[in-house]
Amino acid sequence: MTAPDLNLLIALDALLAEVSVARAARRLGLSASAMSRTLSRLRDTTGDPLLVRAGRRMVLTPHAEQLRARSQDALDEARTLLTPATASPDFATLRRTFTLRANDGFVEAFGASLIAALTQVAPFASLRFLPKTEKTAAPLRNAQVDLEIGVLGDVGEASNMGPEIRVQTLFRDRFVGAVRSGHPLEAHGAPDAERYVAFGHVVASRHGTGEGPIDAALDALGLRRDIVAVVPSFPAALSVAQASDLIALVPASLMTQRAARRASTASASFHVFDLPVATEQIAVSLMWHPRMEADPVHRWLRQHVLSVCRAADATLR
Known part of the structure; x- marks a missing residue:
């Protein structure tokens, strides 16, 4: 089987975009007769x-309509393959889907x-966001995702990511309590530990385990909270708290962004308070595979993620 002439891809893209032999010829700097000959080759x-x-105009066949988007993608990919790694990308024409693995709260x-x-x-x-069903570097190693966003301090994640994975801290977050507007806790300011455990709690956990560092701190005071519900994500915990008297334990970053949106929307309001016991801040990190280290487009993506998230850092400290 004769290998196809890949130079035809450029002519095909021009013809499908212009839907005119004459305009495609001008676009590529060819004569109309040369473009007509190229069209004949493409047909063969x-x-x-x-x-x-x-009538007086040209139209695409159904097969050509199907090829139009694919030819543009193929040409963009070919140009990317032949672009030096140090070249500055043309972001105005960049067509690329970036895949990020992050939890619902992020x-x-x-x-x-x-x-x-x-x-x-x-x-x-x-952008395409994928859920974090488990903590492993496999999606980064297998090029299924461009970036992973998570907390390295979580149990097992540091060992599962592997030594080759690049890591950069995005921002530091902390946990806060959140209850529905009008909750009995709202009238008395930040609750002490005894009042905090007097109500039921809803917590987020992918694996269905409810206890964490706050429970160890409460245990040191001889107190224990009543975990009434365990849900798979922080937004789900807030939904339960909004419709009940349960206290949700959520990241401060999530509540800060919700408060900012509420200033211009009719989104549900919450009473947010500092926890009555001390807990350590958590470092939210950005992770990627080293094969993407020098890719200029990937560097641009990482910088934008960093800039957006670092803007929250001063607010949360």
């Missing part, structure tokens, strides 16, 4: 007429800001 290669006359807190920051510079880029 694809086994389809591609462009046919309809997506709710930073997703909209991150999408806006990226698409302002690269309007044809897109």
Whole structure:
């Protein structure tokens, strides 16, 4: 089987975009006759007429319509392959989907800001967020995701990520308590430990385990909270707290972003308070595989994630 002439891909993309032999010729700096000959070659290669006359104009065949988006993607990928790693990308025309693995709380807190920051510079880029069902570096190693966002201090994550994974701290977060607006706790300010454990609690855990550092701190005071419900995400914990008298334990970053949105929307309000016992701050980190270290587009993505998240750091400290 004869290998296809990959130079035809450039002509195909021009013809499908312009839907005109003459305009495609001008776009590529060719004569109309040369472009007509190229179209004939493309027809032989694809086994389809591609462009046919309809009255005084040309129209694409159904097969050509299907090829239009694919040809653009293929040409963009080919150009990327042949671009030096040190070259500055053209973000105005960049067509690329970036995949980030993060929990629901991060997506709710930073997703909209991150999408806006990226698409302002690269309007044809897109983001795809995947859930963190388990803590492993396999999606980074297998190129299933571009970036992983998480807390390295979580049990098992540091050992599961592996020594080759690049890590950068995004910001430091802390846990706070949140109850619905009008909750009995709201009238008395930040509760002490005894009042804190007087109400039921809803906590977020992917694995269904409810206890954490706050329970160890309460235990040192001879107190224990009543964990009534365990849900898989922080937004889910807030939904339960909004419709009950339960206290939700959530990251301060999530509540800060919700408060900012509530200033311009009719979103549900919460009473947020500092915990009555001391707990350590948590470092939220950005992780990627070293093969992406020198990629200029990936560096640009990492910088935007860092900029968006660092803006929250001063607020949370």
